[in-house]
Amino acid sequence: MNMKFYINIADWEKFLGQILKTYRIYAPQEVSGNLAYQVLTPENVDKAIYGTYRAVQPFKTFFCLPQEKVTEVTPHPEKTIVLGVKNCDLKALSVMDKIFLEGDFVDPFYRERRERTLIITSDCYQPKDTCFCTLLDNDPFPERGFDLNLSQIDNGFLLEVGSQKGESFIVPIREDLKYATLDLMKKREKKRKEAREKVVEINREFKTKRPFSSIVKEEYASPVWEEVTKTCVECGACTNICPSCYCFLLVDTKDGGKFPKVKFWDSCQHTGFARVAAGINPRAKLYERLRNRYLCKYEYRPENFGIVACTGCGRCVEACQGKIDKREVIKKLDEKARKVNGRESLFAS
Numbered sequence: 001m002n003m004k005f006y007i008n009i010a011d012w013e014k015f016l017g018q019i020l021k022t023y024r025i026y027a028p029q030e031v032s033g034n035l036a037y038q039v040l041t042p043e044n045v046d047k048a049i050y051g052t053y054r055a056v057q058p059f060k061t062f063f064c065l066p067q068e069k070v071t072e073v074t075p076h077p078e079k080t081i082v083l084g085v086k087n088c089d090l091k092a093l094s095v096m097d098k099i100f101l102e103g104d105f106v107d108p109f110y111r112e113r114r115e116r117t118l119i120i121t122s123d124c125y126q127p128k129d130t131c132f133c134t135l136l137d138n139d140p141f142p143e144r145g146f147d148l149n150l151s152q153i154d155n156g157f158l159l160e161v162g163s164q165k166g167e168s169f170i171v172p173i174r175e176d177l178k179y180a181t182l183d184l185m186k187k188r189e190k191k192r193k194e195a196r197e198k199v200v201e202i203n204r205e206f207k208t209k210r211p212f213s214s215i216v217k218e219e220y221a222s223p224v225w226e227e228v229t230k231t232c233v234e235c236g237a238c239t240n241i242c243p244s245c246y247c248f249l250l251v252d253t254k255d256g257g258k259f260p261k262v263k264f265w266d267s268c269q270h271t272g273f274a275r276v277a278a279g280i281n282p283r284a285k286l287y288e289r290l291r292n293r294y295l296c297k298y299e300y301r302p303e304n305f306g307i308v309a310c311t312g313c314g315r316c317v318e319a320c321q322g323k324i325d326k327r328e329v330i331k332k333l334d335e336k337a338r339k340v341n342g343r344e345s346l347f348a349s
Contacts, residue, residue, distance in 0.1 A: 003167070004180035008156035011176040016045050018172075019081075023118070026062070027083035028055040037082070050084050051152040052126040054313055058243035059089035060096055063113045066240075070109065070250070071261040080117045084150075086124045087142040088133050088313035092243035093119075094145060098305045099246050118169055121146040123188075125195045127202060130314030132327055134199045135206060138312055141192050151188045158188050206327035208334045213298040213308065219333040220291070228329045229287040231322030236267035238293070238316040238324075244309045247273075268293055294329070 016025060025040040027048035035055045040048065062082055100107040101114070124131075124140035133140055142149055147166035151158040158180050161167050170177065208215060239245040249266045252259050266273060269289050275281040283289045301309040310326075317325050 003161040004185070005159045005161075005170075005177035006153075006156055006180050006184055007159055007173065007177050011173065012157060013045050015173050015176070016040060016048075017042055020045075023079050023081045025081045025083065028052075031056075040083075048083055050122040050150055050157070051124070053124055053128045053131060054086035054089055054315075055084070056315075058241055058313075058315060059085055059093055060243050060246075062117060063093075063110050064096060064100070064246065065109075065263075066265045068109065068263055069260045070263050077113050077116050080113075081120060082117060083120045083122070085119055085121045085146070086313075087121065087139060088124075088131075088311040089243050090119070090121055090142050090145050091138060091311040092309075092313070095244040095301065095305070095307055095309050096246060098307065118147050118165060119145075120148045120150060120166075122150040122152065123192060123195065125152070125191055127195065127199045128314060128318075129202055130317040130325075131199055131312060132203045132206065132314055133312035134196060135203050135327065136212065136308060136310060136312045139192070140195045140199055151191070153184060153187050153191065158184055203327065206331050208331060210334060212310075212330050213302060215330050215334050215337075216294045216298045219337055220295075222333050222336055224329070224332045224336050225291045226287045228324055228332065229290050232269075232286055232290060232324060233321050234269055234271070234286060234289075235321055236269050237319040237321065239267040239269060240265060241315040241319040243313060243315070244297075244311065268296070290324075294326075 019025075020040060020042060026037040027040050028035040029038040029044065029047045029049060031038065035049060035052065037055050037057050038044070038047075059082070062080065096110075097114070100110040121142045123142075127133075127140055131140070141151070144162065146160075146162040147169065149160040149162060151160070159170070159177065161170070210218075239247070245267075247266045247268055249264045251262050251264060253262050268274070269286075271281070271284070271289075273289065274283045274292075283292055297310040298308060301307060317327070
C-alpha cells in the first residue's frame with residue numbers, strides 16, 4: 001500500500017461524525033493539561049488532537065486489559081478505531097504482537113480485539129521533553145504498521161493508506177480525497193525532519209557512543225544499578241505505563257459457585273515477581289529487579305524476539321515517583337565505565 005491523499009479537516013470530521021454509530025472511536029484530547037484517549041461523540045469530534053505527542057495511556061490497553069476473565073466466552077468486542085496513535089506506540093504494539101500472536105499459543109482475546117480495531121496513526125510534530133525515540137533509532141512518525149496515517153499539514157491531512165483494511169475504510173469518502181501533490185509531500189518531509197531534529201536536540205545530553213543494548217549488557221556488574229535504585233519505591237508504575245510490558249498473573253477467583261481464572265497485569269519490579277518454591281528469590285534485591293527490566297528491554301527480548309522492547313515513549317520517566325530517568329541511568333552506566341579499570345581511553349572521544 002502506498003496511496004497518499006489529501007483531505008481537509010472539515011471533511012474528515014464530518015466523516016468521523018457519520019461513522020460514530022458504527023464504530024467506537026477513541027482520540028487524544030486535552031485533559032487536565034495533558035493528552036488522553038477519549039471516546040469521540042458528535043459534540044467533541046472537533047476536539048481530537050493529532051499532531052502533538054502521544055497520549056498518557058499506553059496503546060496496549062486497547063488489546064491487553066489490566067484485568068480480564070480468560071475462562072469464559074465473552075461477546076465479540078465492538079468495532080473500534082483508535083486515532084492519533086504515535087510511532088512509539090505502534091512500535092510497541094509489534095512487540096506485543098510477537099508475544100500474544102506468535103508461537104505455540106495465540107491469545108484469542110488479544111487477537112480478536114486486534115482484528116476488530118482500525119489503527120489510524122499520526123505524525124508527532126511536538127515531542128515532550130521526556131521523549132527519546134531517536135536514541136533508539138526510531139522516528140517521531142510512522143512508516144509502516146498502520147491502517148491509515150494522518151500527517152497534519154495546513155488545514156488538512158496528508159492521508160496515507162497502510163493496509164487493505166485502511167483502504168476499505170476510506171471508500172465512503174473517496175470523493176472528498178485528492179491525490180497528494182509533490183508539494184504536499186515536500187511539506188510533510190520538511191515537518192518530519194524538523195520533528196526529528198527536535199527529539200535529537202531534547203536528548204543531546206543523553207547521547208552515548210555505545211548503543212543502549214551494549215551498555216546495559218556490558219555493565220551488568222556496575223555499582224550504578226544500586227545507586228539509581230535508592231529512590232525507587234517499587235510501585236510498578238514504570239511497567240504498567242510501558243506500552244510493551246506484558247507480564248501477567250493467572251489467578252483462580254471465586255464468583256458465586258464458579259471459580260473463573262482471571263489474568264492480571266504483573267510487574268517485574270515487585271518483590272515476589274521472581275520468587276519460586278521454598279521462598280527462593282533470584283532477584284530479592286530491588287536493584288536486581290530494576291536491572292532486570294533494562295536487560296529485558298535491551299537484551300533479552302532482542303535476543304529472543306529480534307526486537308528492542310523500548311521505543312522511547314518516555315512514559316516511564318514521567319510516571320516514576322522516584323524520578324528515575326532511564327536515559328540518565330544508561331548515561332551514568334556509560335560514564336562510569338569510562339572511569340574504571342582503565343577503560344577511559346576505550347570510550348573517550
